[in-house]
Amino acid sequence: MSDHTQRKLPLLPLRGLLVYPTMVLHLDVGRNKSVQALERAMVDRHEIFLSTQKEISIDEPEEEEIFAVGTIAKVNQMLKLPNGTIRVLVEGLQRGKIRSFIDKEDYFEVDVELIAERQEATLEEQALMRNVLRQFEQYIHLSKKISQETFASVSDIVEPGRLADIIASHLPLKIIQKQEVLETIAVNGRLMKILEILSNEKEVLGLEKKIGQRVKKSMEKTQKEYYLREQMKAIQKELGDKEGKEGEIENLREKIAEANMPESVEEKAVKELARYEKMPASSAESSVIRNYIEWLVQIPWHKETEDLLDIHRSEKILDDDHYGLEKVKERVLEYLAVQQLTKELKGPILCLAGPPGVGKTSLARSIARSLGRKFVRMSLGGVRDEAEIRGHRRTYVGAMPGRIIQSMKKAGTINPVILLDEIDKMASDFRGDPSAAMLEVLDPEQNNSFSDHYIEEPYDLSKVMFIMTANNIGAIPLPLMDRMEIINISGYTEVEKLNIAQEYLLPKQVKEHGLTKSKLQVREEALLKVIRYYTREAGVRNLERQMATICRKAAKMIVSGERKRVVVSEKTIENLLGKPKFRYGKAELEDQVGAATGLAYTTAGGDTLTIEVSLATGKGKLILTGKLGDVMKESAQAAFTYIRSKSEELSIDPGFHEKNDIHIHVPEGAVPKDGPSAGITMATALISALTGRAVRKEVGMTGEITLRGRVLPIGGLKEKSMSAHRAGLTHIIMPKDNIKDLEDIPESVRKDLTFIPVAHLDEVLQEALVGNRNENK
Template sequence: MGEILKELPAVILRGSVLLPGVVSHFDISTQQSIHAVEAAMNDDNHIFLVTQKDMQTEHAKQEDVYTIGVVAEIKQIVKMQNHVVRVIVESKQKAELAYFIEKEELLKAQVVLEEEENVQEQLPPEVEEAMLRSLQEKLLSYCTSNPKIGKELKKQAEGLNKLKSFIQVVGGTLPLGYEKRQELLEADSLTAQYEILMKILLYETNIQQIKNELQEKVKERIDQNQREYILREEMKVIREELGEDNTTSDIRQFEESLEKLEADDTVKERIKKEIVRFKNVANSPSEGSVVRGYIETLLDLPWNKKSVDNTDLKNAEQILNDDHYGLEKVKERVLEFLAVRGLTKGGESPIICLVGPPGTGKTSIARSVARALDKKYVRICLGGVKDEAEIRGHRRTYVGAMPGRLIQGIRQAGVKNPLMLLDEIDKMSSDYKGDPSSAMLEVLDSEQNAKFIDHYVDMPVDLSEVLFIATANDVHTIPRPLLDRMELIEVSSYTENEKMHIAKEHLLGKQIGKNGLEPEQLTITDEAMHQIISGYTREAGVRNLERKIGEICRKAAREIYEGTCESVFVDEKQLEQYLGKERFHVDRINEQDEIGIVRGLAWTSVGGDTLQIEVNVMPGKGEFKLTGQLGDVMKESAQAGISYIRSIGASYDIPEDFFTKHDIHIHIPEGAVPKDGPSAGITMATAMLSAITKKPVRADVAMTGEITLRGRVLPIGGLKEKLLAAKTAGIRTVCVPAQNEADIAEISEEIREGLQICYVKKMEEVLKIAMNGGTNDH
């Protein structure tokens, strides 16, 4: 026997697939399907059921349906509402669709049926039993994880001891998509059906377990939130009963602070809105704390609260003189500011930038100015600041948001017109978080800072009455637009005499008190103090000098505490006992005039220094060597110098072939120290000409200035420090560019005393002074 062809009425199903051996039902509403059912009832009650591939397809044709369906026996027909007919059927066997026969009233199908013996797969009993038990175990796991469906499913699977019937019943009852059930129907063997059903059960069990775990987590969170809410509400009621409601008391406190706040109506209106918002979100700990912090910040800010400045010029002058020796320019500028404030009864506060080497007292000047004016003092260190939010503040949407440093400083001061020190403004940098120096442009612009917007405060804050004083070591690292907004005041290096006064009048007394001594218990002679300044420190400021005095005080304190003596007397002979060997020795002038050796003057970060330049000329091939770790600027100066000498060679009887037959070597000792800057041009040119012409250079002459190819002398900077270095080294005559004459006029008589300063415009004048003993003093 083989396959049987049979013509049966057909119904195309949407979204459902029936498996053989299962009683099920489906609903129909189209006339074609109803007529097909009626035709089957009039014949032998058998009908062919097949499913369309896409549920959305209307008027499905043969290519839109699966090829495998089932032949089912109609058991009952029930008429429902809205012309819907429910058909209860029992699926008998699988059948393959050959083709549809479409008639006007109904749809028929020619189907291929396989005889029972052809489809029966013979499995060994033990294999079939193993498959059945595996499916039963997996079904039990599924039912356990999905108790709603599992209860009914277990009932239907009970008593099924044949693998085929188990697969048919469970496959037909499980809540599956029609695609999976169609796959089960189309399986061509019992083994294939087993594998498909096992795969479905494993997948559905895992899905259900994950779903249960997720539901459990969500339920726990909801339960926890509900529990916290209930407990919070209970606490609220208990506090209300006891009269201890925190939120109510906070709101009351905010409202009281708002009434006392000195601010504009717009600010007060904004704070009122935030208090109302706080009432609404008080039960939410996260949002409530953010709003609370914002309200507290707004209430703490001194919107219209000011301190009264002390405009007494005599008092301010006295305080500045008591706290600092020298610094005439700074003191003069502060007194001018006070005078203007007194006349204008207010006015814009200047933005001053004190520029100078470390240890020269820039920060302490700002503190003294605050004391002289009776202003609140706030110090903001900008060294290393990279984030723009440090200046402008964070937006409140971020976790841990806070105002910028300026607003925090104003809040700390408690008044809107403090003195704010912007320390190390030259050491700000930028990265991916923004450029803080750009944010500072608004802060330090008197036209803009009256309405400074901080991202956290989110309202204009008036910074126009803040007296800003910035400090910097090097103005070259400050961006040009920022530098343009500040008034620069140079705090230059101290002379040895100034250091002596500072040490005696300020540092010694300060260190004696800091180390627990009485003034009469320690005496340091003037000679010893001079020795400390020159032999144990080399700096522009007085920071190391104070450390050395502190070192002596500590050793004296130990001697007195141990009872070795009642007081300590330190002169220059005993310095080695307290401070060890001298660390620095002054580079004194040479004893006699020498050929090819000239003393130049250089500026360093710790003050001025003398630079001895040596030149040797030897037979060779015209090579030109530079040693001593010179920078690009100094190398170019040397090249310009040799070009100038070659151009005037005839005036000094230098043979034309001299530069092709001789090597010239320029060396600046202390090669480990990098040297650069536009101030050694005339010095190198003089040394080279001296070595070439064999004419000695005066040992008591030092010089500074840049040279051009035509021998013009160009101006330079750092004259005060350079003259100090020359004086310390015992130099008697100094050549400086004529264009620097105005700078020399500003240098104190104390430094210029004993120095013959020659102003030079051209190289010929320099050579005349250095090599012939002539002068050009103006």
């Protein structure tokens, strides 16, 4: 410190920055006086005096506002930036102290006293340096803001003063503290000050770490989630993302406003939304409320499709889609006509009853298309739980609305056509009776305020057109059937099946199998043979399968190169479908003794049954075989008792029941059979066997018998007549009380059959047994 020479230098006041000797750094200079000082320095020896101003905010500092001690620096580089600022690279040379200001208008020029510094370290200073380096290393370890490479470069410094300056420049000190280090001229004093600062900084870092750990431990899970959620909100807000809960609530509020709900429902939805808004997202009930609100806004409350009230158009659609089925079509057109006149009509509750494959489901779809309404199919087969219809209460986990409300959501309108498929297959068990729940759905007086356990608000179903399908209306509970309008769809006649095959089934299968009319031609007689010998059903489902088989076989022939075009005739049909599966025309080839042809009604339509009676010497046993039900067995007993009471009139040995075992058998013994309508057939076969008189081969019969020989009415005359026609019978003996049902029988069947109404078994025998009929009748 012995060299106290003085020098005149331009002054550059620094704001918020301090330069130590040996430091090299960039400065951005923009103030006019500072720029002028730089230019003066560049003209002279490239040296400038850098001193920090006491207040950063002052733009034009006075003499007393600048620290006296600063650093003499060399300007190594100067670059003018486009914005007018000058960037300079300066290198600190040595400390200096302002002795006096030489007043200059354009810039400050100062008289600076240069402060020299020793380079060699004394023993005491070496010990201090080691201490300082150890403390600095520990500080770096705690702070983790200074790299190990910096420590390596610092540890190589041998000058004690320079070491103190460099370490001070790396510490996060305030300007006043850095200035204190700069003003400490004595090297050992400066090292002591650095030691004190490092010790203090280490203690602060240690406390920060402890506080951080304590806060981390005390932070509860909910606090952490809240913190993260707030961060997420901030991020979403920045991104303009509305997927968070706030955005979701806003979205739900808009949907509630757009849903056009009834006032009471809207009030409830808004109330539930307010609850959802206040509830934490982690709450289990939060998702329950959200799902409930979403169901309320997704169900249609007022949206309605306009009916296409054009009877001619609707009639054309129904005729295009289905052949026959006149009664159903007429009922739909009647509904349309009334709707056109009144504009207000509650949806009808129609039940299409009939055997499988007659087109009940596809007819319902066509009705929806003809009305221009949405169509939803809801299968009820095997439904046992009442909650499936009415829904579950929201208190249950996984609660959902019932299938009626689900169907309404799927339809999206309040006036769709809903098909309740297989309503006769509903069952009931300990979970409740779904058919009882269906009463409210199907009752026109109640369904304008249908109550679903999940929705909890009345829902209007009065504009829905419900169509049901059933194979067996006997399986539908009476209170439920009372709400329906039953429309029976019986089987198709042979003529109808042929037309359906030509117009609908074959073209559909040809298209589905990638064929064309030019590649596959099926002649009418071949189709007729398929209907007669390869299918036996009321509907046309198996007939369609046979059409598909023909198309597959034809496709294989064409692809393999065997044929370019396939023509299927009556003679070639067996090559495609194999040997006939059924015998066409079950009518006997000749008159038989002890065998009568009865007509049966099954879920698959009508059928013919031959009842056989055989006598053998015995003790009067009555043997019944053929897997008969109780009703059929009782019919056999009634016929047997009637014959015993009238044995003399019928010219039968009065003791026949003591001398003979009588065996009554109904063929196809593996198939269960039951019903009362075989009564007169059993009696006729018994009398034929006991008298030895044959039963006419062309006669089929149906009717229930009493112990006095009266013939009671039966059901399913249309289906039975069609099976008789299919079997080749020409005369039908029927109960007189069933004359009213003749009009239901298709004209094509009725014209080929002779119907003989009877009221008593005597009339049956007169018509059925050979030699008894009055030919002039």
